[in-house]
Amino acid sequence: MSPMxxxxxxxxxxxxxxxxxxxxxxxxRREGKTIGxxxxxxxxxxxxxxxxxxxxxECEVVIVTxxxxxxxxxxxxxxxxxxxxxxRDCQLAEAEGVDILFAPTAEAMYPDGYETFVTxxxxxxxxxxxxxxxxxxxVTTVVAKLFNITQPHRAYFGLxxxxxxxxxxxxxxxxxxxxxxxxxxxxxxxxxxxxSSRNAYLSPAERQAALALHRALRHAEQMVKAGExxxxxxxxAVQAMIAAEPLAWIDYVEVVDxxxxxxxxQIQQNTLVALAVKIGRARLIDNTVIDAVR
Amino acid sequence: MSPMxxxxxxxxxxxxxxxxxxxxxxxxRREGKTIGxxxxxxxxxxxxxxxxxxxxxECEVVIVTxxxxxxxxxxxxxxxxxxxxxxRDCQLAEAEGVDILFAPTAEAMYPDGYETFVTxxxxxxxxxxxxxxxxxxxVTTVVAKLFNITQPHRAYFGLxxxxxxxxxxxxxxxxxxxxxxxxxxxxxxxxxxxxSSRNAYLSPAERQAALALHRALRHAEQMVKAGExxxxxxxxAVQAMIAAEPLAWIDYVEVVDxxxxxxxxQIQQNTLVALAVKIGRARLIDNTVIDAVR
Numbered sequence: 001m002s003p004m005x006x007x008x009x010x011x012x013x014x015x016x017x018x019x020x021x022x023x024x025x026x027x028x029r030r031e032g033k034t035i036g037x038x039x040x041x042x043x044x045x046x047x048x049x050x051x052x053x054x055x056x057x058e059c060e061v062v063i064v065t066x067x068x069x070x071x072x073x074x075x076x077x078x079x080x081x082x083x084x085x086x087x088r089d090c091q092l093a094e095a096e097g098v099d100i101l102f103a104p105t106a107e108a109m110y111p112d113g114y115e116t117f118v119t120x121x122x123x124x125x126x127x128x129x130x131x132x133x134x135x136x137x138x139v140t141t142v143v144a145k146l147f148n149i150t151q152p153h154r155a156y157f158g159l160x161x162x163x164x165x166x167x168x169x170x171x172x173x174x175x176x177x178x179x180x181x182x183x184x185x186x187x188x189x190x191x192x193x194x195x196s197s198r199n200a201y202l203s204p205a206e207r208q209a210a211l212a213l214h215r216a217l218r219h220a221e222q223m224v225k226a227g228e229x230x231x232x233x234x235x236x237a238v239q240a241m242i243a244a245e246p247l248a249w250i251d252y253v254e255v256v257d258x259x260x261x262x263x264x265x266q267i268q269q270n271t272l273v274a275l276a277v278k279i280g281r282a283r284l285i286d287n288t289v290i291d292a293v294r
Numbered sequence: 295m296s297p298m299x300x301x302x303x304x305x306x307x308x309x310x311x312x313x314x315x316x317x318x319x320x321x322x323r324r325e326g327k328t329i330g331x332x333x334x335x336x337x338x339x340x341x342x343x344x345x346x347x348x349x350x351x352e353c354e355v356v357i358v359t360x361x362x363x364x365x366x367x368x369x370x371x372x373x374x375x376x377x378x379x380x381x382r383d384c385q386l387a388e389a390e391g392v393d394i395l396f397a398p399t400a401e402a403m404y405p406d407g408y409e410t411f412v413t414x415x416x417x418x419x420x421x422x423x424x425x426x427x428x429x430x431x432x433v434t435t436v437v438a439k440l441f442n443i444t445q446p447h448r449a450y451f452g453l454x455x456x457x458x459x460x461x462x463x464x465x466x467x468x469x470x471x472x473x474x475x476x477x478x479x480x481x482x483x484x485x486x487x488x489x490s491s492r493n494a495y496l497s498p499a500e501r502q503a504a505l506a507l508h509r510a511l512r513h514a515e516q517m518v519k520a521g522e523x524x525x526x527x528x529x530x531a532v533q534a535m536i537a538a539e540p541l542a543w544i545d546y547v548e549v550v551d552x553x554x555x556x557x558x559x560q561i562q563q564n565t566l567v568a569l570a571v572k573i574g575r576a577r578l579i580d581n582t583v584i585d586a587v588r
Contacts, residue, residue, distance in 0.1 A: 022472050115415040116468030122409045148470040174410030176442040
C-alpha cells in the first residue's frame with residue numbers, strides 16, 4: 001500500500017454508475033477532501049499519466065474519468081475506431097495512485113431525449129472549431145456534466161489541446177463553476193512527437209512523417225528567437241516545412257494571440273502557433289506558445 | 295429573534311459579491327447544511343413568499359437570489375422597466391426567515407466578453423419559447439450560474455412559469471446537477487388572477503380585463519369535467535372567452551402534453567392548458583394541468 005512502491009498499488013475504485021459517483025463525490029466533499037479530476041477519453045499515454053501525477057501531488061482524492069464522448073465527434077470522424085483498452089487503462093491509473101476511475105456508459109450520459117448543451121460562442125470559432133463544427137459544444141457539454149458528477153476542486157487538462165483548455169477555462173469562469181483549471185505541459189516522445197492516443201493510427205512511415213509537426217514548431221521558435229516578428233512569415237515557413245512532407249495534409253497552421261485565439265500580424269508577448277495536420281487516418285494537433293518580448 | 299414573531303426577524307445576510315456567496319455556500323456544504331435556493335427577479339409577491347416558506351420548511355439554509363436577468367429579455371422587452379423595490383424585498387424576505395439574499399450586479403454576472411450559454415433545445419421551442427426567442431436560453435444560463443454560485447440541494451420554482459419549471463428540470467437532469475427541483479403551486483389573488491410582478495403594470499381597467507385568463511382556464515377545467523375530450527374544442531373555447539375581452543391580445547392558447555409540451559388532439563392524463571396574453575404593457579401567462587382520467 002506504500003506509495004513508494006508502484007508495483008503494489010492502492011486499490012482503485014472503478015465506478016460506472018453516475019448516481020454512485022455523484023454520491024461518492026458529495027460524501028468526499030462533506031468530509032472536506034480536496035478532489036482533483038482528470039477528464040480523459042482513455043487509451044492512456046504519458047500525457048495522461050502526467051496529469052494524474054500532478055493531480056495526485058495536489059489533491060487528497062484523484063478521480064480519472066474515462067469516457068469516449070460521442071458528442072464531440074462529427075458523424076464522419078473516428079468515434080467508432082477511437083482506440084480503447086480498458087484493462088490496460090485501469091492498470092496504468094491504479095499504478096499512478098488514482099483513487100477512482102469513473103467510466104460511465106454513453107447511454108447513461110446521453111439518455112433518449114437528451115437535449116441540453118453548453119456552448120462557448122467565440123473562443124470556439126477559430127482553429128479546431130473551424131474545422132470541427134460542433135466539436136467544442138460536445139466538449140464543454142460533457143465536461144460540465146463530468147464536473148457536476150465528480151464535483152472537483154481542481155481539474156487537469158493537457159496543453160496539447162490548447163484551445164480546449166482555453167474554452168474550458170472560459171466556460172468555468174462564465175458559468176461560475178467553483179473549480180480551478182490546471183493546464184499541464186505537452187508531453188512528447190523522445191523524438192519530439194506530441195503524445196496522443198491517435199498516434200496509434202500511424203504506420204511506421206506516417207509516424208516518421210509526423211515528426212514534421214514538432215520540427216516546424218521548433219523552427220518557428222528559432223525564427224522568433226532570431227528576431228522575426230512578422231506572423232505571416234513565420235506561418236508560411238511552418239506551413240512550407242509541413243507541406244514538404246508528402247504524407248502530411250495541412251488542416252490549418254495559425255499564428256494567434258494565445259488568449260483570444262485571434263490572428264496576429266506581429267508576434268509579441270504570448271503568441272500561439274497552432275496547427276492541425278492529417279497524416280493517414282490520424283488528425284494530429286500540436287502547438288507552441290512563443291513570447292517574443294524578453 | 296424568535297421565529298414566532300415576524301416583526302423581530304432573524305438577521306438576513308445580504309451578499310452582492312459572487313465569490314463571497316460561493317465561499318459561503320461551500321462552507322455551508324462542508325458543514326453538512328441542506329441549502330435551499332429560491333431564484334427570483336425580485337419585486338416579491340405572495341407567490342415568491344410561498345416559495346421562501348416552502349424552502350424554509352424543508353432546508354437548513356435558505357438563499358433567495360434576486361437578479362433581474364438581462365439575458366432573458368429581448369431588446370424590445372421590459373428589462374429596463376421591470377418593477378424593482380430592493381428595500382421592500384429585503385424586508386419581505388427577512389420576515390420569511392430567509393438566511394441570505396444574494397443580489398449580484400449584471401456587470402459581475404455578465405462581464406465584458408461573456409460568451410457561454412446553456413440551451414435546452416426542444417422543450418424550449420413551443421409556448422413561450424415560440425414567442426420569446428432566446429428567452430429560455432437566458433433563463434437556463436442564469437440558473438446554471440446561480441446553481442454553481444449558491445450550490446443548493448433543493449431549488450424552488452413557481453408553476454405559473456410552467457414551461458420554465460420543465461425546462462429547468464430537464465437542464466438539471468441532462469447536465470447532472472445534483473439538485474432537486476421543487477415546483478410549487480400557482481398563488482392567486484382572491485379573484486383568481488395569478489400573482490406576477492408584472493401585474494403592477496396593469497391599470498384598474500386592465501386589471502379587471504386580466505381576470506379573463508383565470509376565468510377561461512376554469513371554464514376549460516369545467517368542460518373536461520363535463521366530458522369534453524377534444525383539445526381543439528377546449529382551446530377554441532378558451533380563446534373565444536379571452537378574445538371577448540377588448541383589452542386582451544392573445545399571444546397563444548395551447549393544449550399540450552404536460553411533459554413533452556407538444557400539442558395533443560385528445561385530452562387525457564396530464565394535459566396542460568397554457569396561455570399568454572398581452573394586456574396593456576403586461577404580457578401575462580397562466581396555465582392549468584388537467585387530468586381527464588379518473
